[in-house]
Amino acid sequence: MTKKPARAAIASVARAGSHAPEAGADAEARVSNRAARAAERRAAIVEAAMDEFITRGFAATRLDDIAKRAGVAKGTIYLHFKDKESMFEELVRIVIVPVVTRLTALPPPVGSVRDLIEAFAGNFLKEVIGTRRGDLVRLIVAEGPRFPSVADFYYREVVSRGIAAMRALIELGIARGEIREKDLARYPQILVAPAMIAVIWQSLFVRHAPLDAQDMLRVHLDLIFGERRTT
Amino acid sequence: MTKKPARAAIASVARAGSHAPEAGADAEARVSNRAARAAERRAAIVEAAMDEFITRGFAATRLDDIAKRAGVAKGTIYLHFKDKESMFEELVRIVIVPVVTRLTALPPPVGSVRDLIEAFAGNFLKEVIGTRRGDLVRLIVAEGPRFPSVADFYYREVVSRGIAAMRALIELGIARGEIREKDLARYPQILVAPAMIAVIWQSLFVRHAPLDAQDMLRVHLDLIFGERRTT
Amino acid sequence: MTKKPARAAIASVARAGSHAPEAGADAEARVSNRAARAAERRAAIVEAAMDEFITRGFAATRLDDIAKRAGVAKGTIYLHFKDKESMFEELVRIVIVPVVTRLTALPPPVGSVRDLIEAFAGNFLKEVIGTRRGDLVRLIVAEGPRFPSVADFYYREVVSRGIAAMRALIELGIARGEIREKDLARYPQILVAPAMIAVIWQSLFVRHAPLDAQDMLRVHLDLIFGERRTT
Amino acid sequence: MTKKPARAAIASVARAGSHAPEAGADAEARVSNRAARAAERRAAIVEAAMDEFITRGFAATRLDDIAKRAGVAKGTIYLHFKDKESMFEELVRIVIVPVVTRLTALPPPVGSVRDLIEAFAGNFLKEVIGTRRGDLVRLIVAEGPRFPSVADFYYREVVSRGIAAMRALIELGIARGEIREKDLARYPQILVAPAMIAVIWQSLFVRHAPLDAQDMLRVHLDLIFGERRTT
DNA sequence: AATGAATGAGCCTTCATTCAT
DNA sequence: CATGAATGAAGGCTCATTCAT
The missing domain is CATH 1.10.10.60 (Homeodomain-like)
Known part of the structure; x- marks a missing residue:
């Protein structure tokens, strides 16, 4: 176990x-x-x-x-x-807080924005997609409407922070010329979307068709940053 | 109502x-x-x-x-x-089948691939995001693991077909030179991801932050097709 | 059928x-x-x-x-x-009445009492034991307490008449010297008991042990009339 | 009560x-x-x-x-x-087992076979006929066909044992010359039949006609053993 | 503090009975 | 007369919650 x-x-x-x-x-x-x-x-x-x-x-x-x-x-x-009910609500808090805490204690932003985001994605890949934490995301999606306090908490602690962090990175990328599409800063959701889809896919459809989440995320970043010259 | x-x-x-x-x-x-x-x-x-x-x-x-x-x-x-249980399972079928039927009876593929996809997105925007049908998608995500038959049905009738259709469009776009990123054809999920995120966002977080799904989808398409010259 | x-x-x-x-x-x-x-x-x-x-x-x-x-x-x-409820009550009447009618229209009492009773037993064997009519008896035993009117009817039409008829036969047998045990006239139930047991046995225990009802009834009559000299 | x-x-x-x-x-x-x-x-x-x-x-x-x-x-x-359902099935076991246990712990077989059987009958009279245990017998007859496991149990624990015990007594009686009718050993049911009829009669027809079960059983034993000389 | 037997409200499901067609 | 869709009361069973030990 x-x-x-x-x-x-x-x-x-x-x-x-x-x-x-x-x-x-x-x-x-x-x-x-x-x-x-x-x-x-x-x-x-x-x-x-x-x-x-x-x-x-x-x-x-x-x-x-x-x-x-x-x-x-x-x-x-x-x-x-x-x-x-309150057990469920507290539970989500208890499990999410340390995750947020750890993510907040980010590694110092060195290297290119793409490197940063790839590090992020790698983490997400390893720690969320296809793990119990990924299922927790699905659980929140499932029960959110019946537990506004959970949805509120999740939005406040995870979503809004994540969106803000992504936006900051995107803006940095734009400033540095790594990202061409300026409007992306208005919709950091686009940056995150494939990762979320991967989470859901693992919960629901692996049986039917496996998904190479890592490769998909790479393609997505290529789309945003332009194809990477193979180092 | x-x-x-x-x-x-x-x-x-x-x-x-x-x-x-x-x-x-x-x-x-x-x-x-x-x-x-x-x-x-x-x-x-x-x-x-x-x-x-x-x-x-x-x-x-x-x-x-x-x-x-x-x-x-x-x-x-x-x-x-x-x-x-069987009511729930049939329900999903009953509601989804006509949608699939309608979408299958597609408009003839005229115009650029981007036009086609935008037409698609427009439809999705109007008919799914923020409607009861969008909530149904969330419901399937929520209950899928406990209703394999529902997940199966949804995968077979909606997801696999949708993925296939998107892939065909992407390949056409690549062939015509509209899309540069060739690997995208391997992950049509990337094309769809922001739309799905929009669906879920509307169900869970509109209260906290409204999302202009139409604009977001436009930005996403810009990312894929390159920025549109404003006609 | x-x-x-x-x-x-x-x-x-x-x-x-x-x-x-x-x-x-x-x-x-x-x-x-x-x-x-x-x-x-x-x-x-x-x-x-x-x-x-x-x-x-x-x-x-x-x-x-x-x-x-x-x-x-x-x-x-x-x-x-x-x-x-009243369907059930009427039903029992409807099914039982013709049986009683037929039995009441008895063959004229010729021959020895034992012959008469054996004729009776033969009939019972053929028409009741192991047939649906036998199951009806079990049904009445089962539901009687909850349907007093059914029990009443059954007692009045079948049991009391049957007992009376048996008693008459027994008394005749005693008068003619065929039956020695004089007290038997007070308990015609004894005469009928093995036949009833056979009915119940067929419903419940044939699976476990088959019962040769005919032979058993013969033995019982031997007990009452003395062993029959094989003619 | x-x-x-x-x-x-x-x-x-x-x-x-x-x-x-x-x-x-x-x-x-x-x-x-x-x-x-x-x-x-x-x-x-x-x-x-x-x-x-x-x-x-x-x-x-x-x-x-x-x-x-x-x-x-x-x-x-x-x-x-x-x-x-299983409550009903267990119930029958729970109530019957101690009865069987008690009966199995029989008094030592002293005296004539008739005495033994009379002792038995006396017990039965006191402990079964007209008591709740008698009603239980009727209940088993009533529900047996719908509860094969109950019928099985009842046959195995009560009926087959009872039949075997009666057969042993009858054979002893024949060997000792107390019982003349040799075929009786093949149908111990005959020995028991009036007792069973008494049980059912008490459940269904006491209202209509009381039955002196004790006297009836005596007459039945007279039939089997020959009339008792009044001591 | 910890336990788990006991509670009873609540929910799914069945089925006798009614009644518009 | 005949039908069978519709009804809703009733009953088996579950499970969150309580509380004596």
């Missing part, structure tokens, strides 16, 4: 918010032990819930299954989340 | 299969009356179900609500559909 | 109660035609309903299935019977 | 399978308390279901009514039984 690392990662995030009492060493140890276990449990629930929601959608997911998968009792879920 | 035309269209489709007896005018009237009423009811159910499924997703949709919205009793639904 | 004769027989019974108008020959023919067809329909319904009730029991039988089996529309049933 | 003892008996059976931890008295008390409560609930459901099924038959019985009668919520039933 590839779950352990992910779980651990999330657990560390969950733990981040916990308090660190300064009492006696014993008490402290006990407490932090408890807190640690609670955090682990919470992380396990988050992990399990994510998997279930992605697989079945919000409405068709049973708390029973989440509990079983997380290895906790059903009641335990209610110690961490108010109810199913 | 945009319902009236859709409903009428569907009703006429449903009616298409009915027989037109040549017996006495009375009998004919009676029969066609009944058949017509049945078709109307069926159309109303299809209409209502579509709305509910789009609004709430499959699992969260109640047959009770569909019945209420369609103005029929709950039991009536079961005169037309075996159960909720 | 062995249904046709039974159906015809019942139909004639059903017809018995119909009125014979004396109007013009034409009208009369038309009317009696109609009446005949109505009677046929009714008979078909009775036949079909019996089969279904026997197979599935009262509650699990669907009027839809009865109608289909009888070759009529569901609504037609309501032209002949008030509702499902 | 005769429910209390039966309920208690069943509860004790259900409890039999529970573990008796040797840990702290507290924990033990708690656990056994819970287990006991669960067993009680289960017993109450069994009890209530039995009553309802006997009164209304399988199809006409509502789980709602069972729940109400058992004093539990509808959902609770599903903690103990998979669904209505």
Whole structure:
């Protein structure tokens, strides 16, 4: 299973918010032990819930299954989340925040704009397309209309930031003469569109026709930057 | 509401299969009356179900609500559909088939490839983006993984055909020298991607930021065909 | 199918109660035609309903299935019977009455009592055990508690008469010295018990162990009359 | 009502399978308390279901009514039984098994065969005829054809064993010269038939004519063993 | 804190009954 | 008379939520 690392990662995030009492060493140890276990449990629930929601959608997911998968009792879920709906809403936040955090801590912008964007695309390819995170995108597309708060959050934290970042890069590319099409800066969505399509394609149509996302993205960048001279 | 035309269209489709007896005018009237009423009811159910499924997703949709919205009793639904699942599956077919039929009956390919594609895009803009049909696309993306038969159908009837048609156009464009990027023929998805993004954007993010889909598509075509000299 | 004769027989019974108008020959023919067809329909319904009730029991039988089996529309049933319950009640009457009638028109009591009873048993063997009529007995046992009127009717028309007839025969046998056990006259049920057991056995346990009802009944009569000297 | 003892008996059976931890008295008390409560609930459901099924038959019985009668919520039933059908099937097992167990633990075969059989009959009279257990027999006769597994179970556990036991007794009786009719060993059903008839009679016709089952069985045994000299 | 048995509202589906044609 | 589409009450089953232990 590839779950352990992910779980651990999330657990560390969950733990981040916990308090660190300064009492006696014993008490402290006990407490932090408890807190640690609670955090682990919470992380396990988050992990399990994510998997279930992605697989079945919000409405068709049973708390029973989440509990079983997380290895906790059903009641335990209610110690961490108010109810199913708010669990879903928090979940999306919990899973997305670290992703955004990592992406925000970008490598310093060295090299050509195309290099930057290719680095980006490579990351996206590896970390999103065809992974559980890609399914999360599809989940948000699926449930967004029924969970405005989720759509809001996703727009605010991911979409608007991503669009802004892409726009900045495009403008830089235009300024540097790498990109000819000036209007592209008005629609960074065009830059991102094939990547999104790749995400959706992997979820729905791999069975019918596999898609070489990496190659497709390369072609798309050729379109924008002009064909690359093979170095 | 945009319902009236859709409903009428569907009703006429449903009616298409009915027989037109040549017996006495009375009998004919009676029969066609009944058949017509049945078709109307069926159309109303299809209409209502579509709305509910789009609004709430499959699992969260109640047959009770569909019945209420369609103005029929709950039991009536079961005169037309075996159960909720097959209703959903048939629904997608029922709504998509006429669209495909219409698109297949294409205008004769005159003019430049760009003109053709712009005509296409214009149609898509008017008939899909921001309409209930666009929501249907989102619904399929959302429920596809849980309804393989729906995903299969959609891939077979819409996606694969659309990809093939786009590829043919792209190849024509390359042959005619309208399109420079030769690799584009391998990924017609790139041509379509911004349109799909527009569909999803309208469903999820219009509230946050409106998107001028028409203009965006124009920019995208500029990218592919080179900037249009303003005539 | 062995249904046709039974159906015809019942139909004639059903017809018995119909009125014979004396109007013009034409009208009369038309009317009696109609009446005949109505009677046929009714008979078909009775036949079909019996089969279904026997197979599935009262509650699990669907009027839809009865109608289909009888070759009529569901609504037609309501032209002949008030509702499902009274249909069931009437049905039992309709099917049982001719049986009782036939049995009442007994052959003249000639020969030994044992001969008489053996004739009886032979009849029962042929006409009840392992036949649909046997299943009807099981049906009455099954539904009796929920249909007191059916149990009442069955007791009055079949059980009490049968018991009385058996008692008369037993008393005759005692008087003639064929039967030694005088107390048997107080419990004619003992005489009938193995035959009833055979009926039930055929319905429930033939699969597990076949039962030679004829031989068993012979042994039982040997018990009552003493072993028969093989003539 | 005769429910209390039966309920208690069943509860004790259900409890039999529970573990008796040797840990702290507290924990033990708690656990056994819970287990006991669960067993009680289960017993109450069994009890209530039995009553309802006997009164209304399988199809006409509502789980709602069972729940109400058992004093539990509808959902609770599903903690103990998979669904209505398997509840019915298990029920028959649950109620019959202890009876069979008790009967299998027979009194040592002392005295004449007639005495043995009379003891048997006495038991049957007291414990089956006219009791809820008798009604259960009628229920099995009624629903057997629709529940082959029930009929199978009943044949295997009760009928075939009973027949075998009776046959052994009859053969003993023949060997000892108590029974004259040698063929009886081939049809132990004859020995049992009046008892079964008494069971059914009590369910259906007591209202119309009471039946002194004990006296009838005595007469039947006189028939088989010869009249008893009054001691 | 953690558990999981118990609850009961809610939903899909069936089917007896009605009634316009 | 006959039909069968339409109805809607009723019932089996699920599952989010609660709470005693």
